[in-house]
Amino acid sequence: MNASQTDxxxxxxxxxxxxxxxxxxxxxxxxMFAGLMLLQWVGAVLASLLISPRTWIGETSTLHIHVWVAxxxxxxxxxxxxxxxxLLPGRAVTRHCIATAQMAFSMLLIHLSGGRIETHFHIxxxxxxxxxxxxxxxxxxxxxxxxxxxxxxxxxxxxxxxGTTASSNWRWxxxxxxxxxxxxxxxxxxxxxxxxxxxxxxxxxxxxxxxxLVGALVDARTLQxxxxxAEAEAASRAKSTFLANMSHEIRTPMTAVLGFxxxxxxxxxxxxxxxxxxxxxxxxxxxxxxIINDILxxxxxxxxxxxxxxxxxxxxxxxxxxxxxxxIRAAKKGITLESRFEYPQPASITADPLRLRxxxxxxxxxxxKFTESGSxxxxxxxxxxxxxxxxxxxxxxxxxxxxxSDAVARxxxxxxxxxxxxxxxxGGSGLGLAISRRIAELMGGTLSVRSxxxxxSTFTLAIPTGDLSxxxxxxxxxxxxxxxxxxxxxSRAPRIEGxxxxxxxxxxxxxxxxxxxxxxxADIEIxxxxxxxxxxxERADQDGRPFNAILMDMQMPQMDGYDATRELxxxxxxxxxxxxxxxxxxxDRERCIDAxxxxxxxxxxxxxxxxxxxxxxxxxxxxxxxxxxxxxxxxAA
Amino acid sequence: xxxxxxxxxVCLWLGLLGLGVGIIERYAHLPGPxxxxxxxxxxxxxxxARMYVHPRCPCSRASLLELASLMSAPGVDADVEIHLYxxxxxxxxxxxxxxxxxxxxxxxxxxxxxxxxxxxxxxGALTSGHLVVRTAAGTVAFSGGITRARGEQGPSPAHxxxxxxxxxxxxxxxxxxxxxxxxxxxxxxGCQITHERDCSTRAKR
Numbered sequence: 057m058n059a060s061q062t063d064x065x066x067x068x069x070x071x072x073x074x075x076x077x078x079x080x081x082x083x084x085x086x087x088m089f090a091g092l093m094l095l096q097w098v099g100a101v102l103a104s105l106l107i108s109p110r111t112w113i114g115e116t117s118t119l120h121i122h123v124w125v126a127x128x129x130x131x132x133x134x135x136x137x138x139x140x141x142x143l144l145p146g147r148a149v150t151r152h153c154i155a156t157a158q159m160a161f162s163m164l165l166i167h168l169s170g171g172r173i174e175t176h177f178h179i180x181x182x183x184x185x186x187x188x189x190x191x192x193x194x195x196x197x198x199x200x201x202x203x204x205x206x207x208x209x210x211x212x213x214x215x216x217x218x219g220t221t222a223s224s225n226w227r228w229x230x231x232x233x234x235x236x237x238x239x240x241x242x243x244x245x246x247x248x249x250x251x252x253x254x255x256x257x258x259x260x261x262x263x264x265x266x267x268x269l270v271g272a273l274v275d276a277r278t279l280q281x282x283x284x285x286a287e288a289e290a291a292s293r294a295k296s297t298f299l300a301n302m303s304h305e306i307r308t309p310m311t312a313v314l315g316f317x318x319x320x321x322x323x324x325x326x327x328x329x330x331x332x333x334x335x336x337x338x339x340x341x342x343x344x345x346x347i348i349n350d351i352l353x354x355x356x357x358x359x360x361x362x363x364x365x366x367x368x369x370x371x372x373x374x375x376x377x378x379x380x381x382x383x384i385r386a387a388k389k390g391i392t393l394e395s396r397f398e399y400p401q402p403a404s405i406t407a408d409p410l411r412l413r414x415x416x417x418x419x420x421x422x423x424x425k426f427t428e429s430g431s432x433x434x435x436x437x438x439x440x441x442x443x444x445x446x447x448x449x450x451x452x453x454x455x456x457x458x459x460x461s462d463a464v465a466r467x468x469x470x471x472x473x474x475x476x477x478x479x480x481x482x483g484g485s486g487l488g489l490a491i492s493r494r495i496a497e498l499m500g501g502t503l504s505v506r507s508x509x510x511x512x513s514t515f516t517l518a519i520p521t522g523d524l525s526x527x528x529x530x531x532x533x534x535x536x537x538x539x540x541x542x543x544x545x546x547s548r549a550p551r552i553e554g555x556x557x558x559x560x561x562x563x564x565x566x567x568x569x570x571x572x573x574x575x576x577x578a579d580i581e582i583x584x585x586x587x588x589x590x591x592x593x594e595r596a597d598q599d600g601r602p603f604n605a606i607l608m609d610m611q612m613p614q615m616d617g618y619d620a621t622r623e624l625x626x627x628x629x630x631x632x633x634x635x636x637x638x639x640x641x642x643x644d645r646e647r648c649i650d651a652x653x654x655x656x657x658x659x660x661x662x663x664x665x666x667x668x669x670x671x672x673x674x675x676x677x678x679x680x681x682x683x684x685x686x687x688x689x690x691x692a693a
Numbered sequence: 694x695x696x697x698x699x700x701x702x703v704c705l706w707l708g709l710l711g712l713g714v715g716i717i718e719r720y721a722h723l724p725g726p727x728x729x730x731x732x733x734x735x736x737x738x739x740x741x742a743r744m745y746v747h748p749r750c751p752c753s754r755a756s757l758l759e760l761a762s763l764m765s766a767p768g769v770d771a772d773v774e775i776h777l778y779x780x781x782x783x784x785x786x787x788x789x790x791x792x793x794x795x796x797x798x799x800x801x802x803x804x805x806x807x808x809x810x811x812x813x814x815x816x817g818a819l820t821s822g823h824l825v826v827r828t829a830a831g832t833v834a835f836s837g838g839i840t841r842a843r844g845e846q847g848p849s850p851a852h853x854x855x856x857x858x859x860x861x862x863x864x865x866x867x868x869x870x871x872x873x874x875x876x877x878x879x880x881x882x883g884c885q886i887t888h889e890r891d892c893s894t895r896a897k898r
Contacts, residue, residue: 108751108844112821114810114887115780120751121720129713136706144699153703160710167717170755171845215841215849216722 066261074257078190078250083145085188089154090141092185093134096161100126103168122168133160148193155194158182159201180238187242190249195239203232294469306347309340345660350487357494361643364498366522369409371448372397372534374416375434382420382432391427391455393420395434400441400531405448406522407499415492415503416450419515422488423454430455430512439521441529446521447501453514459507467505468493492517550664550671552578554604555596559589559620560636561612565659569607569636572663573670585612586620593629603631604674607666610637610648618651625652632673636661721842724880725820732815734831740771740859745813746796747821748777748788750884752844754795756822759839759846761799763856771826771859773799776807778821778886810887821883826858834858838881851879 104126110117137157140150162178169175179202186194209217210228218227316333319325325333356362375395386393416434423432437449459467468490489503496503501519556578560566566582573580581596581603583589589606596602606624610617621633635648638659645656654673657666734741744760746753757775764773775796777788788806796804807813816825817836826835835858841849854877 110749111751111884112747112749113885114747114778115783116888117749122717125713125717125720129710129717132706132709132713136702149699149703153706156707156710160714163714164717167721170752171842171847173847216718218848 062265066265067258069264070254070258070261073260074254077253077257079146082151082189082191086141086145086150086154088188089158089185090138093137093141093154093157093161096165097130097134100130100161100164100168103165107168107170126164126168129164130161133157133164148191151189151191151194152197155186155198156201158186159198159205163205179235183235183238183242187246190246190253192243192246195242195246199232199235199239202235203228206231306344309343312340313337313344341660350491353491354487354494357491357498362495362498364408364411366406366408368404368527369407369412370404371401371412371436371450374409374413375436375450378413378416378420379434381417382424385421386424386432389424389428391424391429392431393424393434394431395436397436397533398438399533400438400529401436402439402441402446402521402524403528403530405524405527407448407519411495411499412519415495415517416452418488418492419452419517423452423456423513423515427454427456427512439524441524446524447518448521449516449518451514451516453512455512458509458511458513459505460509464505464507468503550576550668552576552667552671552674554578554674555601556580556670557589557592557596557603557606558582559584559586559606559612559617560609561585562609565609569661569666572661572667573607576667576671578670586615586617586623589620590615590623590627593624593631594627604677605632605634605670607634607636607670608653610635610639617653618647621648621652630677632670632677634666634669634673636666721845722882723843724838725883725885727823727837727878727881728814728817728819730876731817731825731833731836734827736831737772737827737829740829740834741774741827742771742824742855742859743774743776743812743816743827744822744824745776745807745810745816745818745886746778746792747884747886748779748790748792750792750821752840752883753821754792755840755844755846756824756838756883757792757795757799759849759852760802760824761795762846763839763852763859764800764802766856766859769856769859771801773802775799775802775804776810776812777804778810778813779806779808781809813886818881819886820881821886823881823883823886824855826855828858833876835877835879837877837879838883839879840882843882845882849879854879 101123104120104122108120108122111120134157137150137154140147140153144150159179159182162176162182165178166172166175183195183198186198206217206228210225214227217231316337320330320333320337353362375397379393379395383393420432420434432452432454435451435453437451439446439448493503496517496519499519501517503515503517505513505515507513552573556573558566558569558573558580560569560582561584570580570582581592583592586608589608593603593606608617608621612620615623617635617637621635624631624633632654633652635645635651635653635656636659637644637648637656639647648656655669657669742760742763744756746757760773760775763769764771777793777796779785779788785806793804796802805812810818813819813823816823818825820838822838822840824835824837824839825833828834835851835855837851839849839851839855841847841851
């Protein structure tokens with residue numbers, strides 16, 4: 057509704073309130089006059105009994121005709137107005153009959169009182185009472201009766217009103233003028249009262265409108281609150297369900313880990329059996345880590361701590377890697393996995409390759425998981441390179457079980473799985489698609505799905521390509537990429553030659569890390585906290601057997617890794633200090649570097665990554681030290 | 694043309710009102726009977742005004758108040774007698790009510806009991822409020838009522854006629870001369886003082 061309509065509605069309502077108010081007031085005044093009529097009738101009878109009760113002839117008397125007149129004529133005068141006030145309150149005819157009756161009562165009372173001038177004030181009082189109607193027409197009726205009465209008497213019977221036969225023909229106007237004078241004042245008062253009544257009605261209409269608006273607002277807010285509460289309850293239920301499912305998801309691999317860990321202690325196992333059990337433990341451990349990583353990713357996104365690192369990346373390479381990675385799993389289920397590119401395609405786009413890979417791995421992985429037979433197709437659509445903001449669109453289609461519209465509606469909701477029943481067929485955290493969509497949105501894109509039960513699903517990822525100026529555009533297929541060699545990923549663990557100080561309070565982690573370091577050739581010393589680490593470094597220097605690097609757990613009792621690193625740096629320690637922490641949120645790496653750490657590794661450890669990192673920094677530190685020793689300043693010293 | 698019942702009722706009501714007003718107006722201006730013309734009297738030093746009143750007639754109080762108004766007017770120097778009717782076998786208290794008290798307050802007024810209205814009839818007064826004014830010479834200058842309607846006090850032609858008659862200074866008015874030729878009269882509005890006897894009614898308006 058626009059402002060003009062609102063204004064019209066407001067004034068229409070104000071008019072309605074005004075009319076209702078005036079109507080109600082006039083009906084109420086009618087009832088007041090009904091009472092007044094009765095009172096005047098009784099008053100006229102009493103006055104006649106008091107002033108002229110009987111008429112005499114000699115010593116005999118009869119009831120005075122004034123008494124009869126007061127009783128009968130007074131009753132006639134009062135009867136119709138009283139009836140109308142009861143039967144037709146608020147009607148114009150009622151008001152005008154009452155005005156006429158009031159003037160008739162004035163005449164009757166003036167007559168009964170012997171024409172006393174004082175009784176003439178009944179006319180003025182009646183006009184004032186009639187003004188309560190706030191209807192100028194009523195006053196006109198009363199005034200007209202007085203004026204016509206005086207005009208007629210002055211014309212044909214002047215002695216009855218002026219006491220002389222020689223009065224001017226216009227003298228009636230003198231009498232009428234006094235009535236008109238009062239009526240004029242009353243009309244002014246009526247005009248102002250009506251104006252005020254209109255103002256009050258408008259104010260009330262505005263108040264009603266405001267109340268209506270406030271009511272609507274309250275209703276809307278209440279609805280929003282109810283919806284928010286419902287959503288919160290649904291989220292709470294989803295989290296409870298999720299926790300229940302996660303409990304299952306975590307306990308299942310954990311059962312395998314703990315169970316097979318017990319079994320491998322059996323000395324009767326053959327080496328092949330032991331190796332198979334160890335592989336089972338590792339596979340379940342990796343599965344657990346995947347679940348934990350999903351939860352962490354979602355936490356990062358919800359805490360707005362997930363940062364993206366856009367850089368030039370080759371979509372063909374990423375798709376080829378995923379295809380290579382997933383083909384084996386797909387083949388195991390007897391389904392085919394293929395990719396197809398439409399052209400033109402840029403040689404590279406600007407995006408975070410890790411996150412883009414994460415989304416596509418998730419989509420293809422889901423497709424493999426929910427497809428029992430048929431095929432999975434990854435289609436990279438043509439990029440409209442001439443657009444101001446070109447979009448890369450990738451479809452991942454499968455011939456799987458598909459989903460209903462209800463299932464699609466809650467597909468991207470965190471902690472929600474399509475099947476939440478205790479007997480659900482497919483495992484997983486239920487976070488993958490939620491995380492993928494959030495990452496797509498962080499990239500400035502979208503992730504959507506088209507699906508129907510039994511007809512498979514198609515997930516579409518659309519992300520901006522970034523600026524393509526200067527990027528080569530392929531208009532036809534280029535030479536296929538060589539499939540990444542899985543063996544290349546299994547690079548040999550680096551050798552570490554030197555002394556390593558391991559500051560770690562967890563005995564299991566001490567043993568695990570020590571195992572890897574010793575296996576890589578390192579000589580290690582283990583301390584349980586930061587204070588011990590500082591003392592160990594000093595002691596080693598004094599003994600002439602300094603460390604080559606320090607592996608520092610950042611959360612330890614007594615003195616944590618941050619304080620210990622700061623203290624070591626303060627004492628002039630230049631050794632590489634590799635932070636080791638389970639804190640993987642955005643900013644944790646910066647905190648470690650700020651404290652003085654050289655690099656950063658996360659728990660659970662990736663042994664090759666950890667060893668490579670340590671080896672790299674030992675080598676760098678050695679090179680730096682050599683350079684310093686060979687410099688002119690060093691020789692001068 | 695179809696007339697609505699309410700219109701009919703209102704018109705009937707207005708008609709009844711008009712009829713009622715007409716009845717009371719007619720009654721208010723219906724004069725009482727007047728008896729035979731009063732005879733001349735002896736000469737006096739001043740004019741004499743005699744009013745005949747039924748002591749219980751409510752309308753006659755207006756006549757007495759009009760007389761009081763005349764007697765209070767500047768230049769008036771007249772004797773006033775007010776004769777209040779009393780039945781033959783009644784005590785004086787029968788006539789001594791509120792009307793008596795009003796009469797006593799009129800300047801220079803003598804209030805007298807008029808048993809059986811003998812004096813009234815002698816002056817031809819049959820209706821309460823009848824005033825007879827005689828000049829100092831004893832001539833009847835006015836005989837009739839001095840109110841304009843029944844029980845109504847206030848300006849009236851009779852008031853204007855009587856006032857000069859009550860003044861003794863002949864230079865102020867020449868009515869005395871005219872009165873000697875033809876006495877003025879005016880309708881009388883009030884109760885009948887007694888039941889009409891054999892005295893003939895002289896005039897009615």
